Amino acid sequence: MLIRQRPDIRASEITPESIYRQRRNVLKTLGLGAVGLVAGCGSESAPSAATAEDSSAADKPLAIAKKGEYTLPDPQTSFKDATHYNNYYEFGTDKSDPARTSGRFKPTPWSVEIAGHAEVTGKFTLEDIIKPHPLEERVYRHRCVEGWSMVIPWDGIALADLLKRFKPTAQAKYVAFTTVNRPSEMPGMRSGVLDWPYREGLRIDEAMHPLAFLATGLYGRELPNQNGAPLRLIVPWKYGFKGIKSIVKIEFTDSMPRTTWNLAGPGEYGFYSNVNPAVDHPRWSQRTERRIAGDGFNLFGNRIETKPFNGYADQVASLYTGMDLRKHF
Amino acid sequence: MPIFKDRIAASKPLAFLLCLVPLAALVWDTIQNDLGTDPVAQLEHRTGLWALRLLLATLAITPLRRVTGWNKAVRYRRMLGLFAFFYVNVHIAVFVFIDLGSYFADITEQIAKKPYITVGFAAWLLLLPLAFSSTQKAMRRLGRRWGQLHKLVYAIAVLALLHFLWLVKADKREPLFYFAVFAVLMLWRVPWSKLNSRDKRPSPPLRRSAPQTQSD
Numbered sequence: 001m002l003i004r005q006r007p008d009i010r011a012s013e014i015t016p017e018s019i020y021r022q023r024r025n026v027l028k029t030l031g032l033g034a035v036g037l038v039a040g041c042g043s044e045s046a047p048s049a050a051t052a053e054d055s056s057a058a059d060k061p062l063a064i065a066k067k068g069e070y071t072l073p074d075p076q077t078s079f080k081d082a083t084h085y086n087n088y089y090e091f092g093t094d095k096s097d098p099a100r101t102s103g104r105f106k107p108t109p110w111s112v113e114i115a116g117h118a119e120v121t122g123k124f125t126l127e128d129i130i131k132p133h134p135l136e137e138r139v140y141r142h143r144c145v146e147g148w149s150m151v152i153p154w155d156g157i158a159l160a161d162l163l164k165r166f167k168p169t170a171q172a173k174y175v176a177f178t179t180v181n182r183p184s185e186m187p188g189m190r191s192g193v194l195d196w197p198y199r200e201g202l203r204i205d206e207a208m209h210p211l212a213f214l215a216t217g218l219y220g221r222e223l224p225n226q227n228g229a230p231l232r233l234i235v236p237w238k239y240g241f242k243g244i245k246s247i248v249k250i251e252f253t254d255s256m257p258r259t260t261w262n263l264a265g266p267g268e269y270g271f272y273s274n275v276n277p278a279v280d281h282p283r284w285s286q287r288t289e290r291r292i293a294g295d296g297f298n299l300f301g302n303r304i305e306t307k308p309f310n311g312y313a314d315q316v317a318s319l320y321t322g323m324d325l326r327k328h329f
Numbered sequence: 330m331p332i333f334k335d336r337i338a339a340s341k342p343l344a345f346l347l348c349l350v351p352l353a354a355l356v357w358d359t360i361q362n363d364l365g366t367d368p369v370a371q372l373e374h375r376t377g378l379w380a381l382r383l384l385l386a387t388l389a390i391t392p393l394r395r396v397t398g399w400n401k402a403v404r405y406r407r408m409l410g411l412f413a414f415f416y417v418n419v420h421i422a423v424f425v426f427i428d429l430g431s432y433f434a435d436i437t438e439q440i441a442k443k444p445y446i447t448v449g450f451a452a453w454l455l456l457l458p459l460a461f462s463s464t465q466k467a468m469r470r471l472g473r474r475w476g477q478l479h480k481l482v483y484a485i486a487v488l489a490l491l492h493f494l495w496l497v498k499a500d501k502r503e504p505l506f507y508f509a510v511f512a513v514l515m516l517w518r519v520p521w522s523k524l525n526s527r528d529k530r531p532s533p534p535l536r537r538s539a540p541q542t543q544s545d
Contacts, residue, residue, distance in 0.1 A: 080366075081366040084365075084366055085365070085366035085367060089499070089500075093499065093500035095366070095367075096365065146498070148367060148370075191500070191502075193499045193500045194499060264499060280442065282443075282444075283443060283444075283445060283495065283496065283498075284443065285435065285438070285439060285442070285443065287432075287435070288432050288435070290367070290369060290370075290428070292366055292367055298362075298368055299359070299368055299369065299427060300427060300430060301430060301431075302369065302430075303428070303429065303430050303431065303432055
């Protein structure tokens with residue numbers, strides 16, 4: 001399929017407010033608003049009217065110091081879709097669950113523990129971690145291992161800029177990340193579908209790559225709970241599950257860290273999990289993907305070809321020179 | 330002279346319309362652009378789920394007759410089965426023509442390589458002879474073999490359930506729920522009282538294909 005070349009689209013232009021209002025009116029007249037659809041249709045145009053269940057309504061604008069260096073010609077995903085279609089199993093396994101069930105989660109106050117092979121370690125508040133860095137907007141492709149993808153403007157800082165402040169030593173070969181463990185605020189954790197808390201990891205050179213990003217916001221607003229508030233990882237050349245959410249611990253390790261999905265299915269989810277159309281997932285072909293972007297009637301023509309390293313091969317392929325990517329999937 | 334020969338016959342048009350309600354809801358939600366963020370996935374999931382539910386409904390007829398003694402319930406079974414077949418076809422059409430779209434040729438590779446698609450496709454293939462032998466004429470012509478042929482429904486149900494189970498990433502609760510429903514419907518078929526009385530006899534010869542009622 002052809003990707004329409006429409007540069008520099010702002011999120012607010014993607015779906016006109018009038019259309020959202022129309023949809024909401026249709027729902028209202030049908031009396032369907034009460035059957036769980038509320039979470040899906042309230043926040044975009046009228047944050048003030050959003051319900052307690054819908055934490056995406058937080059709508060706190062961020063001061064973005066820098067943008068324009070990482071942009072894409074691809075049409076962006078709407079804010080509503082990006083915040084109501086989330087794989088965040090701590091809030092439930094259905095992709096509509098996190099927007100509905102993350103309202104009680106408290107992303108403030110927040111602290112992150114820095115541990116392992118680094119000169120500076122300890123517990124730091126989120127302000128300590130983020131404040132020294134000017135926030136930057138980056139538009140990245142987001143490819144889920146399930147075969148769908150989005151285009152999202154993230155706000156945050158380069159991961160390398162943060163990690164360098166803690167002066168990792170020569171023994172720091174990997175970086176391990178851990179998600180917060182709060183069953184009382186995360187209803188999905190009551191089920192044993194994954195081995196909590198969620199853990200992810202990168203090789204140190206991957207973590208230090210300029211594309212690796214820590215997001216505190218999207219679309220110019222603070223991260224909604226369902227997107228991993230207050231701090232999450234974005235590794236655009238890897239499948240989405242590598243982008244660990246609500247990070248409370250960053251540890252520099254000398255051995256490859258155990259990661260949650262790899263533990264759940266070693267034959268299905270590798271440690272690297274680089275987007276690779278040539279290596280099929282045992283369940284799904286990874287050759288193509290269904291792009292969720294744009295607005296209006298979105299039924300046909302969404303399938304596009306998946307690119308090696310999610311289209312970031314020029315920047316990151318050199319990280320894996322000499323490696324058999326079929327073996328190290 | 331009445332239009333319908335009895336109440337079952339009279340209720341069939343209503344049953345037919347009821348079976349069309351899920352389709353109508355899907356069409357309505359599609360027209361309203363109300364299928365959520367990933368409408369294609371929604372269409373696939375909902376058509377597949379209704380096919381499975383209707384398939385299990387056909388398997389619920391026999392236990393229903395045993396429990397309630399309402400033997401005429403069997404007269405709804407063909408319609409339920411054919412609607413299961415109908416929703417499976419819509420399910421596959423959505424997958425091939427909407428989801429894969431211009432990449433529809435990938436279907437052969439997917440059938441060959443992806444276990445959940447392999448078993449789903451096998452279930453559909455096995456449904457074909459059942460659907461095409463569902464007429465009165467075919468029943469008469471096949472005679473006893475008709476009943477034997479339609480025992481395939483058990484294999485189809487297992488394949489359909491595996492299709493669901495294997496496509497789920499981690500949260501297996503929903504497919505396992507349908508497995509449990511299937512298991513209950515199967516256990517109901519076991520003639521427990523006969524098994525007990527047989528146990529008391531000293532090693533009776535196992536008689537294959539004892540004359541059965543046409544209930545299955």
